Amino acid sequence: MDKARVREIVERWVIPSPGSSYMGGIEERPVLASGHGSTVVDTTGKEYLDFQSGQMGAALGHSHPRVMAAIQEATRTFVHASNTLLNVPRLRLHERLGQLLVPPLQKSLFLVTGSDSIEASVDLARKATGGLEILGLHDGLHGSTSFISRSLSFAWSRRKHAAVAPATSAIFAPYCYRCPVASTFPKCEFLCLTSSLELADANLTAQPAAVIAEPVLSAGGVIVPPPGYFKALRQACQERGMLMILDEAQTGLGKCGKMFAFQHEDVVPDILALSKHFGGGLPVSAVCTTAEIADRAVARGYFATRSHATDPILCAAGLASLDVIVDEDLPGRAARIERRMKAGFEEMAKEFEIIGDIRGRGVLLGVELVTDRERKTPANKETDAIARRCLEAGLIFQIRGGGPGRANVLRFVPPMTTSDVEIDRALSILHDAFTAAAGRKSPVGKPSSVTGSLSR
Ligand SMILES: Cc1ncc(COP(=O)(O)O)c(C=O)c1O
Incomplete structure (x- = not known):
């Protein structure tokens, strides 16, 4: 499909969404035709390393053969079913997920x-x-439905929305690189949390219900809370009769180097939300909780569903996805990818002053760019130029950053199945982009390499 035709369709028929500005208008962006493993291919045949795993739904790699086989089988047998009746893939998925959950988490709905x-x-x-009342972290993002999930997506600027839900408010995120209360960890003793809660206690008019958080705040700039933060948050919840909801859409099911990211923190949430690659590329999400919480809520009339929530085809894909994650040890592979990529970033940080911070877990990684390391001025323009150059060279990722005026974090989310060769290729493209941004020249005809010193 040529550019003129794409532009014609977009201008006439598409309601645009802003997306990644460095890629230009939506009509300027690659039109994708296929995806396999860590690679996507556009309509001109150009290949890209997809280091954002689609919209994070392809963390097993695009078109994983076992997921594809499960989907094909479902297309032969049973695609859609009533959510008021049980079906076999649905039952198997509840059981399989329940076996993987950390007790007392046990029950799920889809x-x-x-x-x-x-x-x-x-x-x-x-x-x-x-x-x-629900409290959320001020650099968090939890979705785009027009009521609750968008209202709790403070990282997205609530001013964008026509109206926000009542009884939703923010507490400071523990963003240590740019501490919101100008302190330093561990001397701070979680001042961001204690001061926020003091304010919340004064402000809240009703009994609070829960705090919601991502174990790694992805869209907010790949922010990793410091050790002990979630234990302190858990304690604060208990003192106020609140539940702790962890949104593991982006961190769960292997991506952070363990089955669930909360396992890094030695806490178990009361409620766990899963989505993104849970369906191996098809849309299926889950709410998981303890039997006690589920029973109490159901006795008070709780229920949640959607017409397609328990479709056999989605449940079969979810089941195949969980099997792949376990059988192929994807958490272990994510941990190895983290070591290799961080080693590459650290090598580059010795060479390029623009790299202010390197962070993340597993295959959810961020590199924050600043114009000077002392003042940490966000390098928004340079971030855009680097991302654009990478896209031209065949590497896709997204730009993120919490707070107004900050779009300076390169966020990399390669599929957990990405090979060492693919990682090294991505690092090499990134190195060339940093070199160009610094106004230097890459050696002609010779792709740069930052991986020679990688030993981890
Ligand atoms: C942490 C987190 N939670 C929830 C969502 C919403 O997921 P969906 O777009 O499937 O509704 C997102 C989307 O990016 C997310 O990053």
């Missing part, structure tokens, strides 16, 4: 999107506690 899982998690917490 929905379609990540935003669905947040709406349903919040409602579950409200029914179970009888409370109303």
